[in-house]
Amino acid sequence: MRLHPPQQVERFTSGGWWTGDTVDRLFREQVSARPEAVAIVDPLNKPSLMDGPVRRLTWAQLGAEADRIAAVLLEAGVLQGDVVAVQLPNSVELAVTFLAVARIGAVVTPLPVQYREYELAQVIRLAAVKVFVTAERVGDRDNAEIVRRLEVPAPPIVLAWGDPARDLETAIADPAMLAAHLKGLETDPNDCVTICWTSGTEATPKGVPRCHYDWFAVESNTTAAPSLTGDDVVLNPFPMVNMAGIGGVFLPWLRTGFQMVQHHPFDLLGYLDQITEERVTYTLAPPALLTMLLRNPEMLERYDISSLTRIGSGSAPLPPWMVKGWQERHGIAIINFFGSNEGIALLSDPVNIPDPEERARFFPRPGVPGGAWPGTLAATRVKLVDPVSGEEITEPGRPGELHLSGPTVFAGYLAGTADADPFDEDGYLVTGDVFEIDGPGGRYLRYVDRARDLIIRGGVNIAPAELEALLAGHPAVVEVAVVGYPDEVLGERVCAVVAPRDDVDLPSLVDFLKERGIASYKLPERLEIVEGLPRNAVGKILKRDLREQL
Template structure:
């Protein structure tokens, strides 16, 4: 999907979309500050990727992007091609991403946890001409691949042609689980990615003096829009982190003098409760932390501000369109910042939210304008994508007025109706450590187990990851958690989706028309 000419004309006229491109941002810093540090590998890189831990300056990063773009160009990659990437957060991932974009091709990033099951689904849907991987490929046999370090480290190729990107050209196809078993492709171009970036750069007031630690996989909104592109905009230092390891994460904050990072709310709550862990770590350079993907507990936001002088920024968004944020400049009270989001266009809302247009809609389709009445949040604006990749979605994502249906319930709040308050997640997804898991996918697979009569999959709270996966089963034979996990492993499914709890029940709760009532599951 691409944006219409009318949409491009409208948002460029309003100044939301400009002539900037991702490659242009990179070239600016390479030319202006070639000797400054640009990017640092994770300390535990060896857990997932072969090769030394690297630190590159902007000049070195630019040279590596040139080299890898040449290698890919020699392989026939050019404008309009799709290249799949399955790499952990690393210097190599950043170089690969930027080299593909430089050629005018599209990056489709996959989590490193994906195995044969997911790749066999998504590679054909993406139309990828090549898969770039780390030490092992899990792709179906016959998939053209290149690897780090095997096929890319130090390799030379033809010089890539110099080109000026069209800001409307597609940059990525990310994948969202949503509520359907098959993931949906979310294409994005320079225009809408950089509109997202403006908000994610402004909320924490990032500058070139910052050191940013990124623990979120660069496969979706948080990793790309929340960290990678803001880094490219301001020219800060990017410290990569992956796979998540608390000791390594805290050590990187101290060693690299990190000033800004992201973290899930459950982890931030856990760290506050275990003061001994923080007491052993120097976090004195850290001034703000971005969080989201789940409601923020007010005591957590207040605790970080009062005990450590660190402001928590509350983000709420999705792959399809960034929506809301609560930043300390506009909402200094941590309790208010945790519980509410500024209502775009309302008194006191940040000017950067002027580009986000929202409406709340009741189940019968009526727009809600009075406070205290829950409705689905719908939004439009320059941060919203153009539509799902053809062949990956069965339902149109936009309503009759062109607003994105988010599936999330909010209500108007505040004495001046200046806030939006999150009510519930209408979409039936589990968010485990920032990764979306579609219960429908697991339910469809488990329905084929010979010892399972019925199954429902739901999330349950976890102090570190936010949620974990529970399978609630009506058995028709002997079944235990180990058997469930083994069955799913045999299907080649990613390990982060595997249930970590099993509940045996006589019957699943259902409404009069037979729909499972997951809110009544006893987890």
């Protein structure tokens, strides 16, 4: 399945933004160059996730494992271009399966372990899944049996790690079959290699096919921003099912050959243990966690994090004081990422934006003279569009929806999974994210909010993300979401939904915001206290659920 049209391929290959790299080519290069180096380490709590030993594999061992599973997949009937669904926790087995599927030129659709019968049946049908690889047990769930019992038109073959009948841990197939297949295999970087699924915060998940070309254009940025090398030890706490896990860790791992330490599900004490024991140099973490750790220095004092030099964060606005605090107290640079499965890949790194508070607030505005940005951002073009008039916005301080074009952008949704064309008349991806032009000389973009999350109070737009970033600094707030609720007079009013650390009330939150000089029309008029915010399978807050509750 070739994804991008020939003129697109010519444009980005001639400019050097797309190369001949493929997942399997980079993998084989690392196996050859670093055979005895440790490639991957299992999470400490693996026995609670699935059957099988906790493993630490070298690149040579990983290569042999991937070849073995590739032969098993061929024996099961998988051909080039066939779709293989993989539902596994972050583990050695997940990486082995992913690499084995790519080895034979098939397509992997990685699924969050939280998916149940409803989502699994949808994915199997929409992606025409031929083989489904999982674990016999995922946590306390008999996952392989659940998949086998699904009532779908064309049931996939189910292969399972820990299967009593044929455990993938020890399964052997004829290696001559793999050799013969590889001899006749021709892989093009424009071939589809993954089908990821959108988070589904507002609707049924959409399939996002990605090829080697656009994935490695993303990787160019996520490797360059933290200056990753083969000497790094990287702790990966994000499921390898979407942009964060695949684009942020898996592909940079194949590019550089660093040691990848898997973590799943997120457990704070286990996470800090792994940083200490593995001497981790780089990791990823959500803003709420970084804020909490900065406010609880006594917790960090029990662990040795001296090896850690930088942390990638994103998915929500970063409080400037938090980014500054990590740099000043611990000498750790926070890299601000803004990405999507469809191909947004904006980031603010400490080399090009050394001021930590600016790095928290701003993203590059590609195409503006005087900007020097890492990776493929130089080939990216953006425009802000007024959502009402359709006019392109070129002046600072005026919110507009981000439209984006470049080598990181996908070719379009999987057939049958989206109703609308995601591109505008100029071929730019319509992101649904609202930004403003900001900073000295208009060199930066400042995130405002998701277009669908904007609150319209009395005809005036209010960005929840702005309020959330400020309220995250309140000492009694662990995490917060701001949403609108219906009002007969104003249309909507503002509600803060807070998971608190200590007692907190609405007047204290309002006073906290007033002290920061915020406009009075943005102040929340309602407070809801919750134990925790609802999140989807990849950790995004389900604001739809909160709005429905209100």
